[in-house]
Amino acid sequence: MRDFGAGFGYLVQGQKWVGRHGRWFGFGLLPGLVTLLLYVGAIIGLGYGADDLTAWATPFADDWTSPWQGILRGFLTGLVFAFGFFLAVITFTAVTLLVGQPFYESLSEQVDRTEGGEVPESGLPLWRELWISARDSLRVVLRVALYGILLFACGFIPVVGQTVVPVVGFCVSGFFLAEELTAVALQRRGVELKERLGMLRGRRMLTLGFGVPLTLSFLVPFVAVFLMPGAVAGATLMVRDLTGEAAPPEDGKPAPVPAGAPHPYHPGA
Numbered sequence: 001m002r003d004f005g006a007g008f009g010y011l012v013q014g015q016k017w018v019g020r021h022g023r024w025f026g027f028g029l030l031p032g033l034v035t036l037l038l039y040v041g042a043i044i045g046l047g048y049g050a051d052d053l054t055a056w057a058t059p060f061a062d063d064w065t066s067p068w069q070g071i072l073r074g075f076l077t078g079l080v081f082a083f084g085f086f087l088a089v090i091t092f093t094a095v096t097l098l099v100g101q102p103f104y105e106s107l108s109e110q111v112d113r114t115e116g117g118e119v120p121e122s123g124l125p126l127w128r129e130l131w132i133s134a135r136d137s138l139r140v141v142l143r144v145a146l147y148g149i150l151l152f153a154c155g156f157i158p159v160v161g162q163t164v165v166p167v168v169g170f171c172v173s174g175f176f177l178a179e180e181l182t183a184v185a186l187q188r189r190g191v192e193l194k195e196r197l198g199m200l201r202g203r204r205m206l207t208l209g210f211g212v213p214l215t216l217s218f219l220v221p222f223v224a225v226f227l228m229p230g231a232v233a234g235a236t237l238m239v240r241d242l243t244g245e246a247a248p249p250e251d252g253k254p255a256p257v258p259a260g261a262p263h264p265y266h267p268g269a
Helices: 002-020 022-057 068-099 101-115 126-154 160-188 193-202 204-218 223-242
Strands: none
Touching: 002 022, 002 204, 002 223, 022 068, 022 101, 022 223, 068 101, 068 126, 068 160, 068 204, 068 223, 101 126, 101 160, 101 223, 126 160, 126 193, 160 193, 160 204, 160 223, 193 204, 204 223
């Protein structure tokens, strides 16, 4: 459980870091606000169009008598809207990170700079970084969707479906949320997705301590936008621990690294 507390400590320290660097907090808010507007527009559009979509998808029910037609199409409309909302939740972070790639990369570099030691840079052109980020995010979303389907099916198991499954669901969401956020700093260090997942599995409790509380916080509307800058900062601090650039936090405060200390995941190492 010590690693779990350390992961939560990095999340707290990330929020404190942006609190001390107000300009970077405002800088990091922009991508989240842009993405939020896009998602709100999409959800409103879905709300207006869900009825027409279900009517188009169920022409066989056109001649059904009341109330069966209304019950079927009402159920399917709710299902479509629920699925759209679920899709928005699991993709919001990935899309925000993609939209804000230059913003969050600069924020992550600044965190490394203030903590001491070298500041890794990918050396890749922006289009290449965006491509890698989009490709990896799609892979992560597909993994989350697969787990989501399995957990949804397990949800019908009596007792287990109402107790164990929700806990496992939050752990899965927290793990992959932590992966997406640490990817900002790890991509600059030249660490590929497969290796990133291996690193996080190797420190599973640390990863869950960071990701699960953040996942629970993201359930509150609009909170994700305001926590994103600090989450990226905290993920960068955690990456310094994962790569051996910094000691784990004691009392929630990461230890500084001597200037010039090497980090094993630098592209040129």
